[in-house]
């Protein structure tokens with residue numbers, strides 16, 4: 001990222017806190033000044049020791065100074081640290097606010113683990129750069145200037161020598177600075193890789209174990225950790241170089257001033273006392289220059305982090321969801337008009353002009369070989385992706401002209417792998433309809449045949465279901481996903497049937513639920529079961545991104561050879577009696 005942009009991005013995070021940082025700096029400064037007053041008070045104390053005057057007053061004053069100085073300094077430190085935490089919080093808030101609104105296509109291009117580390121780890125690196133380093137830069141800068149002015153008043157020639165040495169060594173340090181930033185950026189990337197590797201392993205934990213892949217997966221995590229260590233150490237090395245240059249600059253200046261100053265004393269240009277005072281000032285300079293270097297190194301670390309944060313901030317988001325408006329109660333209608341779509345520019349088309357019409361209500365089944373583009377139809381209706389050609393209509397209105405929140409409020413969507421989220425059963429059910437009443441929850445539990453499960457669980461609806469619902473069976477997860485979709489009281493239900501076989505009781509239950517729903521809701525189902533297609537009012541046969549036939553089971557068996565073949569071979573045999 002160009003330096004100007006880095007600067008601007010960092011300033012954006014600092015700006016809201018500028019006054020409080022100034023207050024923190026002021027308190028730190030006042031604390032330091034009270035510190036300086038102490039030697040004076042101590043001197044007054046010593047002066048009075050020999051006399052008759054009471055020393056109580058001075059002692060009290062001294063104690064008060066010590067207490068006040070410490071208190072003010074610690075309040076200053078607290079204010080700065082608190083502000084630092086607030087900077088991190090604000091950065092996290094902005095990022096998190098955007099993360100969940102990212103376009104699906106953007107997220108598919110990245111690694112979730114890396115995105116997570118930008119929110120958690122990179123934001124923490126903003127802590128110092130937006131607070132302490134600003135204070136260090138300002139106070140270091142001011143004190144340096146003041147000291148340099150005083151040195152100039154003492155002897156401009158010696159000042160010239162000092163500045164010459166400092167500029168020479170300072171020049172070398174500016175060469176080192178970008179290396180700190182580069183190494184930090186690499187280290188942060190590696191931290192992202194650790195999260196990515198862990199996320200991959202935990203996301204398929206059972207498969208990792210069943211495949212005996214623990215060693216290999218932990219090796220991947222370890223390699224990323226090693227990489228983070230390597231670059232962290234490299235950053236530390238360059239920081240150490242920058243730091244030691246301060247000492248070096250002062251030492252070399254000292255020697256140069258000693259040599260040249262000595263010659264000037266000998267020639268009578270300056271007095272010995274001037275040389276001594278000048279050397280003392282030179283040592284005073286160590287502290288402010290150190291602070292300047294500290295600020296610069298913190299800036300480099302912050303620059304690396306801000307670049308990664310800005311990248312995440314620039315990812316494309318969907319339009320702000322907002323709350324959906326009032327909606328129709330009638331079942332929705334859906335139509336595709338010559339829809340063309342590919343997931344990414346570089347990938348081949350998945351839909352080559354898909355057209356079909358579904359009036360509501362009723363059940364429409366989508367069938368076709370694996371990869372024909374059936375699930376993609378659902379993704380396009382939900383506007384998870386945008387079609388590159390043609391039109392998709394819901395209620396006769398182009399999905400692009402629907403406010404996104406309104407469009408999605410009409411739809412209940414059950415994904416193929418029926419995701420259940422960590423948390424309680426109740427949280428999962430209310431996920432899409434947080435305001436549903438207990439009565440409504442009970443109603444869908446009965447409809448999805450989950451009431452017996454809830455009764456069996458020790459904590460009923462408040463039982464925890466584990467990461468991704470791992471404590472539920474596959475069939476239970478599917479029914480939880482259906483119940484969740486139903487609670488939204490959708491006008492359009494998209495059901496991506498699981499390819500795995502349900503047992504006879506479950507399948508029958510599911511079939512009844514879907515048939516009942518389709519009486520007054522438009523149900524689209526990607527069907528893998530004969531029992532589903534035979535019940536459908538309409539079947540859309542898809543093949544290689546096109547619709548090849550539409551009809552009922554009887555019609556298609558007679559007219560479409562591909563359908564006939566699918567019915568005979570690919571549909572999972574129905575376990576439900578009387579389904580054919």
Ligand SMILES: Nc1ncnc2c1ncn2[C@@H]1O[C@H](COP(=O)(O)OP(=O)(O)OP(=O)(O)O)[C@@H](O)[C@H]1O
Pocket residue numbers: 108343344347350368369370371372373374375376377526
């Ligand atoms: N997110 C994605 N990014 C890139 N390509 C994808 C993505 N999702 C699906 N595809 C590709 O698009 C094609 C159609 O996928 P889709 O999931 O729509 O098929 P399907 O007909 O539902 O298959 P199945 O019956 O196996 O579920 C496939 O070739 C698949 O590899």
